[in-house]
Amino acid sequence: MPTIDALAPFYPWTKALHLIAVFAWMAGQFYLPRLYVYHMQVTPGSATSDLFVVMERRLLRAIMNPAMIGAWILGVTLILTPGVVDWHAGWWHMKFAGVIAMSGLHGHLSAARKRFAAGERPRTERYWRAINEVPTLLLIIIVVMVIVKPF
Template identity: 75%
Template sequence: MPLIDALAPYYLWTKSLHLIAVFAWMAGLFYLPRLYVYHSQVAAGTPQSDLFITMERRLLRAIMNPAMIAAWILGIVLILTPGAVDWHAGWWHTKLLGVLAMTAFHGHLAVARKAFADGNRPHTERYWRAMNEAPTLLLVLIVVMVIVKPF
């Protein structure tokens, strides 16, 4: 039995763990831009700013990064599982683009966290309010592709 075929009996477990990782990642993607909205409202170098810096660092490093890595690894294991993906269908291409965009957004948030930690304000409060909606739009796209498989 090839290794790839050995994945099939664990498909539902892998899928469950993948969804748990995605939920944790999404929680961070929803919350970190909101922290940036509030952080934008306080002056750099203040105790409030220092608290936001700590919260942002912990959220990114302890929750978001591990969750994103787990979501990616488990997602790759899922697509390697025989029969899990119809490679002729187009929905998975769109889903993959959505996941890549989500990952790029995660990177954007990580760069912004470093800028805030250095006492800079990379964008306005209004910008972060708008960016707070990006994960929701990407989530809708990804879920529709996976569940409805419109094409």
């Protein structure tokens, strides 16, 4: 893949901003499924349910969506920076698969938010408890691939 030499001097800033965006995105990925667990425990249409709808919408729109977009843009910028990715190494394939899976989870959580807002109860409380663990597993895969580069 071609790189852009002009990006090299900005590498430390790009990397720092990328990590900040990823941390914010991950915070939302950890918290939104937990909100869904709690949302499942209240009566549909109640004041508490309505409060969860607002909290979920704000978390997704104000934090998670911008953070995901920032993480992707800055991640692609890092890929285009010379010397960051060794395209012959295999670790980046697994890292990229983890990021794609994390993005898919984001989409799944976003679709569920719309259903909660419509008064539906998508899935079960047990399902959301299990989904709450998925971001941790993906984070482990992604971080190990980037830091350890096992293959």
